[in-house]
Amino acid sequence: GAVVSQHPSRVICKSGTSVKIECRSLDFQATTMFWYRQFPKQSLMLMATSNEGSKATYEQGVEKDKFLINHASLTLSTLTVTSAHPEDSSFYICSAQRSSALNEQFFGPGTRLTVL
Amino acid sequence: EDQVTQSPEALRLQEGESSSLNCSYTVSGLRGLFWYRQDPGKGPEFLFTLYSAGEEKEKERLKATLTKKESFLHITAPKPEDSATYLCAVQAAGANNLFFGTGTRLTVIP
Numbered sequence: 001g002a003v004v005s006q007h008p009s010r011v012i013c014k015s016g017t018s019v020k021i022e023c024r025s026l027d028f029q030a031t032t033m034f035w036y037r038q039f040p041k042q043s044l045m046l047m048a049t050s051n052e053g054s055k056a057t058y059e060q061g062v063e064k065d066k067f068l069i070n071h072a073s074l075t076l077s078t079l080t081v082t083s084a085h086p087e088d089s090s091f092y093i094c095s096a097q098r099s100s101a102l103n104e105q106f107f108g109p110g111t112r113l114t115v116l
Numbered sequence: 117e118d119q120v121t122q123s124p125e126a127l128r129l130q131e132g133e134s135s136s137l138n139c140s141y142t143v144s145g146l147r148g149l150f151w152y153r154q155d156p157g158k159g160p161e162f163l164f165t166l167y168s169a170g171e172e173k174e175k176e177r178l179k180a181t182l183t184k185k186e187s188f189l190h191i192t193a194p195k196p197e198d199s200a201t202y203l204c205a206v207q208a209a210g211a212n213n214l215f216f217g218t219g220t221r222l223t224v225i226p
Contacts, residue, residue, distance in 0.1 A: 091157075097212060109158055110157070
C-alpha cells in the first residue's frame with residue numbers, strides 16, 4: 001500500500017509554455033500533499049503544502065503565481081508551472097501524507113522537467 | 117531554525133563491510149525523524165520513522181536509531197543493491213512538512 005504516482009515522468013517544453021504535473025495517491029486518501037523540487041546532487045526543497053479543498057501554502061521565495069497548485073480531491077494534486085523558463089528545469093517530486101496521526105509521507109517517482 | 121546535517125557526504129564500502137550513516141539535527145520539538153532511500157532519477161522511498169530518543173527500527177540490513185541530537189542508519193553486510201542516496205528528514209512539532217538533509221551517497225562495491 002501507500003503508492004503515489006506522478007504524471008508525466010518526463011516533460012520537455014519550450015520556454016513560455018505551461019506544464020501541468022499530476023500527483024495521485026493510488027490506494028489511500030491524502031488530506032495533505034507536498035511539492036518539492038530537487039536540483040542535481042542536492043536535497044529536496046519544499047515548495048508548497050497543499051490541503052484538499054483549500055489554497056496551498058507556499059514556502060518563502062516560491063512564486064505562487066508561477067507555480068499553481070490545485071488539490072481538488074483527496075487523491076489528486078496538480079502543479080502547473082506557468083510560463084516556464086530554462087531556470088525552472090528541475091526534478092519535481094510530490095509526496096502525500098497518509099494519516100495525520102502517523103505522519104508518514106510517501107513520495108511519487110518524480111517528474112523531470114526540461115525547459116528549452 | 118531547523119537544521120539537518122548528514123555525514124559523510126559520500127561513502128564507499130566493500131560488499132559485506134558494515135558501516136553507519138549519521139544524521140545530526142536541530143529542531144524546535146521533534147515530531148518525527150524520517151529516513152528515505154533515493155535512487156538516481158527516482159523519488160525517495162520510505163524506510164523508517166522514529167519518534168522518540170531510544171527508539172530503534174530494523175528492516176533487512178538496515179537499522180535506524182535515534183537520540184535527542186542525532187540518528188544513525190546502520191547498514192550490516194551491505195550488498196551492491198544497497199547503493200543509493202540515503203536521506204534524513206525531520207518534522208517539527210506542529211508541522212506537517214519535512215526538512216531534508218543533503219543525503220549520504222552510498223556505493224557498495226562487489
